[in-house]
Amino acid sequence: MFTPFAYIQPGSVEDVVTALGDKNAFIHAGGTDLLGCLRDDVFSADKLVSLSGLKDISGVSETSDGGLVIGALTTITDVAEHPLIQRKYAGLAQAAADVASPQLRNQGTLGGNLCQKPRCWYYRGDFDCLRKGGYKCFAVNGENEYHCIMGGANCFIVHPSDPAPALVALDAEVAIVGPGGRRRLPVSELHMPPEKDPTRETVLQDAEVITAIHLPPAAAGRYSSYRKIRTRRSWDFAVAGCALAFDMEGDQVRDCRVVLAAAAPVPWRSREAEEVLRGNTLNDGNIRAAARAAVADARPMSNNAYKIPLFEGLLREEFGKIVSA
Ligand SMILES: Cc1cc2nc3c(=O)[nH]c(=O)nc-3n(C[C@H](O)[C@H](O)[C@H](O)COP(=O)(O)OP(=O)(O)OC[C@H]3O[C@@H](n4cnc5c(N)ncnc54)[C@H](O)[C@@H]3O)c2cc1C
Numbered sequence: 001m002f003t004p005f006a007y008i009q010p011g012s013v014e015d016v017v018t019a020l021g022d023k024n025a026f027i028h029a030g031g032t033d034l035l036g037c038l039r040d041d042v043f044s045a046d047k048l049v050s051l052s053g054l055k056d057i058s059g060v061s062e063t064s065d066g067g068l069v070i071g072a073l074t075t076i077t078d079v080a081e082h083p084l085i086q087r088k089y090a091g092l093a094q095a096a097a098d099v100a101s102p103q104l105r106n107q108g109t110l111g112g113n114l115c116q117k118p119r120c121w122y123y124r125g126d127f128d129c130l131r132k133g134g135y136k137c138f139a140v141n142g143e144n145e146y147h148c149i150m151g152g153a154n155c156f157i158v159h160p161s162d163p164a165p166a167l168v169a170l171d172a173e174v175a176i177v178g179p180g181g182r183r184r185l186p187v188s189e190l191h192m193p194p195e196k197d198p199t200r201e202t203v204l205q206d207a208e209v210i211t212a213i214h215l216p217p218a219a220a221g222r223y224s225s226y227r228k229i230r231t232r233r234s235w236d237f238a239v240a241g242c243a244l245a246f247d248m249e250g251d252q253v254r255d256c257r258v259v260l261a262a263a264a265p266v267p268w269r270s271r272e273a274e275e276v277l278r279g280n281t282l283n284d285g286n287i288r289a290a291a292r293a294a295v296a297d298a299r300p301m302s303n304n305a306y307k308i309p310l311f312e313g314l315l316r317e318e319f320g321k322i323v324s325a
């Protein structure tokens with residue numbers, strides 16, 4: 001059952017921002033996460049501000065410097081199936097194709113995917129947890145097999161998005177419009193670490209809207225990929241995943257990004273693995289050392305230590321694919 005709320009559909013982004021100034025107002029994009037949260041009483045809304053009246057924030061276009069702009073309202077399906085994204089930013093297309101089910105990919109948007117709420121069963125359930133403004137994280141002494149092994153601090157969720165790690169690996173930025181005007185922010189800085197504020201998923205300020213995602217030009221010969229491991233073959237969230245972006249010169253790694261999915265409350269860039277590989281040959285010894293470095297600082301909980309060998313093996317396999325690509 002929904003608690004009643006007002007619903008409006010402004011025709012301009014400025015009007016969206018103004019409407020979001022009202023108390024307890026939420027953006028409604030595809031609604032695939034938001035409406036589930038409202039129905040299940042995870043939180044309540046007084047007003048939903050639909051983005052569907054904005055005609056200019058969906059679709060994919062190339063920029064004059066060879067980069068790409070993806071409107072925030074672009075569906076996950078359109079991201080997964082776009083030929084330019086598949087060719088130049090393969091890791092993002094793969095991550096989008098791995099999201100949920102075809103129906104959810106047809107309805108869910110890229111902007112909404114970046115801002116979705118976590119899937120923690122304590123947060124979604126009837127628990128007064130820290131993320132809902134309560135007093136503790138119930139996963140600490142509870143059922144924590146799908147929780148984080150890095151970056152937990154006070155709340156131990158994992159970030160649920162598949163596209164977000166891919167966008168971090170590709171150095172993407174979000175374009176934001178809000179009461180203070182327009183700004184751009186790297187996707188790597190979009191998500192809120194729980195030690196700063198466990199009640200918010202992003203650093204977006206009140207009434208700010210993501211209007212687009214900008215991808216810089218991909219270096220010639222860039223290798224990018226996304227690999228997701230889930231507990232079953234049909235749709236499910238990741239228990240482990242990794243997004244890679246590698247610029248190679250022969251078998252030497254000129255530059256690289258290694259971003260872990262479902263490891264931490266935010267997409268988790270493994271600078272340790274990157275450091276082992278950057279400037280070095282992608283040989284078996286370095287691959288093993290980089291995969292080990294990625295999990296060296298992991299702090300598993302009582303039921304999720306299995307994620308450490310899982311991530312290590314996953315990374316070894318994925319680095320190995322670059323050699324044979
Ligand atoms: C059964 C199920 C399985 C799923 N599996 C996966 C999965 O495997 N991988 C994965 O990555 N995701 C998964 N998801 C999440 C799904 O991808 C998201 O629900 C979807 O992408 C959200 O997009 P939306 O447009 O529907 O957002 P909405 O539900 O409309 O909004 C989600 C949140 O983002 C905010 N928001 C939306 N757009 C913007 C914007 N432009 N600027 C600022 N804030 C905004 C809303 O206020 C809301 O808080 C799953 C969801 C479900 C229900």
